[in-house]
Amino acid sequence: MIKQVARYATIVLATLAVVFLLWQFRSAVWIFLFSLAAAATFRPLIQNLVERGFSLSVSLLLVYGVGLFLLGVLLIIVSLLLLTELQQAANAFAIGYEHIKVVWPEGTSWQQSIASRLPESADLYDQILGGEDFSNLPTMIDILSGFFEYIAYLVMIIFLGIYWTVDQVRFERLWLSLLSVEYRGAARELWRQIEENVGAYTRSELVQSLLAGFLLWLGYWVIGLNYPTILAIIGAVMWLIPILGIVLAFVPVVIVGLTSGLFWGVTAGLYTLVVFWILEYLIEPHLFDRRRYSSLLLVLVMIAFIELFGLIGLVISPPVAVFIQILFGWFMQRRIPRINGKTIPQIVELQERVATIETNLATDEEEPSPQLVSMIERLKGLLDEAAKTSLAKASK
Secondary structure: OHHHHHHHHHHHHHHHHHHHHHHHOHHHHHHHHHHHHHHHHHHHHHHHHHHOOOOHHHHHHHHHHHHHHHHHHHHHHHHHHHHHHHHHHHHHHHHHHHHHHHHHHHOOHHHHHHHHHOOOHHHHHHHHHOOOOOOOHHHHHHHHHHHHHHHHHHHHHHHHHHHHHHOHHHHHHHHHOOOOHHHHHHHHHHHHHHHHHHHHHHHHHHHHHHHHHHHHHHHHHHHOOOOHHHHHHHHHHHHOOOOOHHHHHHHHHHHHHHOOOHHHHHHHHHHHHHHHHHHHHHHHHHHOOHHHOOHHHHHHHHHHHHHHHOHHHHHHHHHHHHHHHHHHHHHHHOOOOEEOOEEOHHHHHHHHHHHHHHHHHHHOOOOOOHHHHHHHHHHHHHHHHHHHHHHHHHHO
């Protein structure tokens, strides 16, 4: 009894120690997870180029190099447009504030009440800018250091993603070696399935977010809406947030549009809804089948993650929900069919043999050929179908 209590206490303490270490090194953990997601996102593109005859190094250079180049050009263009609009917004705010300070004291009672509580323009600008003593200088240093810190994180994520892509087999062998031999084949299958689906989701969301930003900016610019770049960036980021994203993108667009008139507010709001509808129902089904995954599970994960991580939790909750559902579904599919309390001996024996072969291939020094991997996958599928057919016949 004492030994059992000591064992349970050791397990609990070890679990708490692991959780504590993960929390202490959470930045490294996030970098590791994001690099795995980046590798899963771009791996199909790289493999497609390799299958077309390009070498792995050239494929990596094309995918990551071209991607980074396009991202840099996009950031430069967006930054120039954004700086111009931020300056316009600052000027409009200054003019509007002065108008309120001059006109509202002679307006209605509620306008007079608000105007009496507003600080003077000079005091407000001193509070925003930090006054003449440059007390805002540490804040600017913190902003710049934070910006370069995120740039460094991005560089590390990219290089780690390249490493996971190049050394995929060796990386899998490394963590599979921590498991027992009989579980390695199944664990590798589960890992590949999770990687494929999470990568597909990430590619889908990145493509749709870029499309949302471009379409929203183009529409707002054609309509003549104020600050089209700022509103388009908000819409592109809000698209990454499921369920609540459309509301968070819709409200600021309508508010800015109403400053120019009722027609512009309604037009901009309707255009935003149309763009989100096109992305949701016309484009997304060709990139990622979201209907396969539970909306209830997504909502539960969102509630938990927004409590832990805030707004960023809403962005990372969908891939986590995908991971949880794949993990649960995989374990349910791995259950061996039973007939009258007894397993199907012939099929189970064949499944075990195939699992042994797959485990040996996973731990082998040389990577198996694609033809051999395809044959094993087809054989596993046939055995699963045979088990289901036998179970169906026995239940009749």
